[in-house]
Amino acid sequence: MNVLEYVADRWDRLSLQAFLHVSAVVQCTVLAALLGVAIGVAVYRSPAGSALATALASTILTIPSFALLALLIPVFGLGADTTVIALVLYALLPIVRNTIVGLGGVDPAVSDAARGIGMSRFGVLTRVELRLAWPAILAGMRVATQMLMGIAVIAAYAKGPGLGSEVFSGLANAGSANSMNQALTGTIGVVVLALLLDGVYVLVNRFTVSRGVRG
């Protein structure tokens, strides 16, 4: 049985796994974006706060994903909770960093004008500063998504959802009839899905970034 036959034969299960994989990554990216933008907004005005937030997020990223899962499993058990926590933590760095950079890059004259013509502090943030930082934030989310696609595979170790279970069972049963097909399907599937998601980002960028600031 070659890979294509294998995929055709197991399509029901594989498509569900693929869907769950993408779904977990997208949801975790969105969650990380909410959290990361909130953190970015909270610290971007203070250089020390920005440095601290970036350093913390970087530290998380240096922990190998296996090690992080191993640390989380005793606390949160096996399954979706641990996977979500791990993925969100990994997605934070690019999003927090890009939020800080994006907000910091807003021309002070523009913010000043916004205040000066009577926008509230909240209005300046949501209607001007975040809108102008949005391309950078979106770029951060894009990087995070690509990263999570790979890390989500490892999350199968914690019995998380997605294509990782294909890869792991392929590795676990090395030498048996379909082990190679399983590992290949899981890996190629992740790559294809990652490319598709990247295409989605291009579309989101086109529809949500003002023509006035698009590069």
Place this chain on the structure above:
Amino acid sequence: MAEKGIEIRLDHVTKRYAGQKAAAVDDFSMVVPAGQVVVFVGPSGCGKTTTMRMINRLIEPTSGTITIGGEDALKIDPDDLRRRVGYAIQQAGLFPHFTVAQNIGIVPGLLGWDKKRTADRVDEMMDLVGLDPGEFAGRFPRQLSGGQQQRVGVARALAADPPVLLMDEPFGAVDPITRGHLQDELLRLQNELRKTIVFVTHDFDEAVKLGDKIAVLGDRSTILQYATPDAILANPADDTVAGFVGAGASLKALTLTRVRDVELGHAVTARADADPSTVDLGAEKWLLVLDRRDRPVRWATQNELRRASSLASIGRPVQDSVTLQSTLRDALEAMVNEGGRAVVTGSRGEYVGTLDLTTVTDVVQQLRANS
């Protein structure tokens, strides 16, 4: 387009930043009269911008009171206050992600105007500052030239028809020619609108051109002199002001006086179709030849007149003339070009008189004596 300017009053306003010994603005008191343009002029870092920004509370004063139209500005919600005070800054500070129309419509939007009224107002504002709505409404700021961006900045500041306008070096970042145009347009607008405008600049010539009154500010925003432009030019309060006025104060003063305000001299004139022998120059050295509609065409000397058989092509043509609306500086320029007297013409180009150097020097002397 209705709301006229209202008076702004600053009383013993002080701004002190934490950790700094000297106040940034020290005990500043001033009345900005309703409907007038007051220009704060002074060197960089003297506190003129800080002072202006306290009027709309982008900077909160440490002490003192500010009233706008009799109302205590410090008791109004700052966001409300700023929606009622127009604000235009250097490089316009336009929102790059909004179109021109969206930029101009922001303050009406903040004030809760409905879409239709805002859209009408945006069109009106664009017409007012000379941008065709059809062409520019949908453009983004980066698709505009510097001068056009500044126009949008002014339109945005005026959109909600505020009685007071604060302008912080709004024309500082454009080339000199565009700056001149923008200044002329602001003067034209102000003629119609009669807002109270506080204008900050470090360019004294700009202050002279735009200000009904000029406040020359020194360190910590101390008022070195607060007077009309001609009073400051003719009689600077001290050496610092004189230094700021700079060289050529007398020439600058000439831009403040119009030809119609001074007494004109008269040349001996004759129609081009007159017989040369009937013209009597008397003690005068020059004859001014006019065409059939009394427009000045040629200058001729006594000798040329004696030899001429017709006045039509006698002497040399009039090169340069000024109108009653011209400034004395323009007149001086014409005198230099003409090598003597400048011819003054009326609205249809007809001869009304001449102006010579003595008149101009007399005016300068008089300006000095008066202030």
